[in-house]
Amino acid sequence: MPAKPRSLLGIEPLSSRQILDFLASARKMNPARPSNKLRGRRVALLFYENSTRTRVSFEIAAKALGASTVVIHTSSSSAEKGESLKDTGLTLRSIVDAIVVRHPSSGSPNLLARILDIPIINAGDGMHEHPSQALLDAFTILQHKKTLKGLKIVTVGDIFHSRVARSDAILFSRLGAQLTLCGPEILLPDAAAQLGPGIRIERDMDKAVAGADVVMMLRVQQERLSGMKINVDEYVSQYQLTAARMRLAKKNAIIMHPGPMIRGMELTDEVADSPQSVVLEQVLNGVKVRMAILAALLGGKR
Amino acid sequence: MSETLLIRGGLLIDPAQRIEEPRDLLIRNGSIAEVAKPGTLKGADKVIQVKNLVVAPGFVDLHAHLREPGQSHKETIATGTAAAAAGGFTSVCAMPNTAPVNDSPAITRWMRDPERGAVVNVFPIAAATVGSAGEKLSDYRELVAEGAVAVSDDGRPILDDNIMRDALSAAARLGIPVIQHAEDTRLTKGSPMNLGATSFRLGLRGQPREAEWKIVERDVRLAHETKAALHVAHISTLEGLDLVRMGRKAGARVTAEVCPHHFLFTEENCTDYDTRYKMNPPLRTAADREAMLQGLLDGTVDAIATDHAPHALYEKEVEFDRAMYGITGLEVAFAAAVTELHRRRKAPLSRVIELLTTNPARIVNLEGRGTLAKGSIADITLIDPKARWKYDVRKTRSKSRNCPYDGMEFHGKVVATIVGGRVVYEG
Numbered sequence: 018m019p020a021k022p023r024s025l026l027g028i029e030p031l032s033s034r035q036i037l038d039f040l041a042s043a044r045k046m047n048p049a050r051p052s053n054k055l056r057g058r059r060v061a062l063l064f065y066e067n068s069t070r071t072r073v074s075f076e077i078a079a080k081a082l083g084a085s086t087v088v089i090h091t092s093s094s095s096a097e098k099g100e101s102l103k104d105t106g107l108t109l110r111s112i113v114d115a116i117v118v119r120h121p122s123s124g125s126p127n128l129l130a131r132i133l134d135i136p137i138i139n140a141g142d143g144m145h146e147h148p149s150q151a152l153l154d155a156f157t158i159l160q161h162k163k164t165l166k167g168l169k170i171v172t173v174g175d176i177f178h179s180r181v182a183r184s185d186a187i188l189f190s191r192l193g194a195q196l197t198l199c200g201p202e203i204l205l206p207d208a209a210a211q212l213g214p215g216i217r218i219e220r221d222m223d224k225a226v227a228g229a230d231v232v233m234m235l236r237v238q239q240e241r242l243s244g245m246k247i248n249v250d251e252y253v254s255q256y257q258l259t260a261a262r263m264r265l266a267k268k269n270a271i272i273m274h275p276g277p278m279i280r281g282m283e284l285t286d287e288v289a290d291s292p293q294s295v296v297l298e299q300v301l302n303g304v305k306v307r308m309a310i311l312a313a314l315l316g317g318k319r
Numbered sequence: 320m321s322e323t324l325l326i327r328g329g330l331l332i333d334p335a336q337r338i339e340e341p342r343d344l345l346i347r348n349g350s351i352a353e354v355a356k357p358g359t360l361k362g363a364d365k366v367i368q369v370k371n372l373v374v375a376p377g378f379v380d381l382h383a384h385l386r387e388p389g390q391s392h393k394e395t396i397a398t399g400t401a402a403a404a405a406g407g408f409t410s411v412c413a414m415p416n417t418a419p420v421n422d423s424p425a426i427t428r429w430m431r432d433p434e435r436g437a438v439v440n441v442f443p444i445a446a447a448t449v450g451s452a453g454e455k456l457s458d459y460r461e462l463v464a465e466g467a468v469a470v471s472d473d474g475r476p477i478l479d480d481n482i483m484r485d486a487l488s489a490a491a492r493l494g495i496p497v498i499q500h501a502e503d504t505r506l507t508k509g510s511p512m513n514l515g516a517t518s519f520r521l522g523l524r525g526q527p528r529e530a531e532w533k534i535v536e537r538d539v540r541l542a543h544e545t546k547a548a549l550h551v552a553h554i555s556t557l558e559g560l561d562l563v564r565m566g567r568k569a570g571a572r573v574t575a576e577v578c579p580h581h582f583l584f585t586e587e588n589c590t591d592y593d594t595r596y597k598m599n600p601p602l603r604t605a606a607d608r609e610a611m612l613q614g615l616l617d618g619t620v621d622a623i624a625t626d627h628a629p630h631a632l633y634e635k636e637v638e639f640d641r642a643m644y645g646i647t648g649l650e651v652a653f654a655a656a657v658t659e660l661h662r663r664r665k666a667p668l669s670r671v672i673e674l675l676t677t678n679p680a681r682i683v684n685l686e687g688r689g690t691l692a693k694g695s696i697a698d699i700t701l702i703d704p705k706a707r708w709k710y711d712v713r714k715t716r717s718k719s720r721n722c723p724y725d726g727m728e729f730h731g732k733v734v735a736t737i738v739g740g741r742v743v744y745e746g
Contacts, residue, residue: 101633122640122641123592124522124523124592127591128637131591144523146522183520183522208515208518208519211516211520212519
């Protein structure tokens, strides 16, 4: 792995040094003060899945750096006519300088990166990774906590279907956090503990949340369940973040959620709107982190 | 007057006769006329001098997809058998998942027609059920009469217990094996790799190991019950192999094949979503790979088969979960076996040859093949076991290039392939 990656395919290929470099760079970014760093550069936002926050976030980030963007949705693209990802990539290659891609198939960005010689930025691939989200999560945590080292983080919910959970788990454990994953077996197989060193699995949410510095809640991805059955009442009683459960965490613990949030399912209104929630900070930080990613991969020599 | 051919100066390795000695071979009318001590045979029309080479029976592949009829954009019988010849195979058993499925005497006959341009022997494996739909048995008697050597619904395994029992009984009456691709497809839908920590990390759905071994378990039980011959195709899990081992000990007529990729690679090869490592059964864990090697060494595994599965680039260079399953393998199977089993694991070369000749020929009852005893058919492979070479898929004779062996270095090279006394390949 070179000191400066050409593409951002996931957290997995990054060293902790590279992760810290992205975070340091994000701290210097200000979406409200546009720059010309990427003037004349063209970024394609290739979205094969619906997304509001990630797409808008990347778009604002690119524009804040002076780049121009083009958004391609599957509904309006050749994909519907049966064009392959490879051909779409090759076509875009001749007119843009980087591709931000979201795709329902895990590993799609790897395929593009193998074929094309321009930076590929993974904006979420299947159940695999969502690296910019993990970076913004780490960024947000570090606005409230001094370091990730030794920090008690608990992620609760549908880990199996979550690319955010995978990227977060790899990043948090790589930077030395004590990560606990919590959820029912069907949404959290034991294999998840092998995502990184020191990752623990705890099925009992009260125990998982006890003494936590950070509580990260995830949505149950009903659209990816493919036949699995979840008993909603049971799920809510066992894995919903309530004010009572939140009291088991440290007093100054923060509540995070990558969105979209389903109130009444994985968390209560009370918790979602509590002062401990940093969900809206996550959204703002997302732009900064994505500016840092685009600047690192597209900046410099042409 | 028929022409005679003398192969002189080689080391004959014929596991069927337990021979591993310098021998000269005289071929007449496409058959082995004499096997004699070096220098004792004289007066042939043509002489092939093979100093420092091994003379082995021609290799027999129990598991190849030649894609005809119907999928000639991937492979044809002509190109597939050309690749086979380059890999030292003189006989190839062709799986029935063609388009249409080979469930009829007409298709079986069509595949064997000289018009297809096969350069090695093609032995069709016919569909075990009509359309490989798993519901109604095809007509085994008619299929065997046209040259089918076994039945299988490869890729669409027989899940219904009663149909499988009927298939075994019907096959047993004709003396042919049922070849089963052991996979409970109800447990593997949309799962492009092995289930485990690696599939979890890659965000890919995984095939549980029991999807294979539970079918092996059931099939071995039914084979025992019906006294029929069951051949387990491309086995990949250690539990599955143990069940074969135990079933045989208990008296069931069960044999098994392993593919080179299952003793060379593991699921870790899928890490970059390289679809050349996507096959079915999927690459498993390091422990499974080790178990396959042990089985090959200790005799539990009967044969090495390629599962040669050519696909066009556009079918493979796509998202991992959308790519077709399978890789090409006819040209490197022998070298892969020599490199891993003989060089690294110290198996005698005769064991490698047995896995590619005597044993597979016996499993599908190829009369007069798989051995070079006097009177047998002159299907011969000449081998340089010490040669080192690098596989370059751009030079493949197959129509497709979906092959993870590209660029890999091997020991053991096929020097010439002879089918019925005629040289069909020279390397």
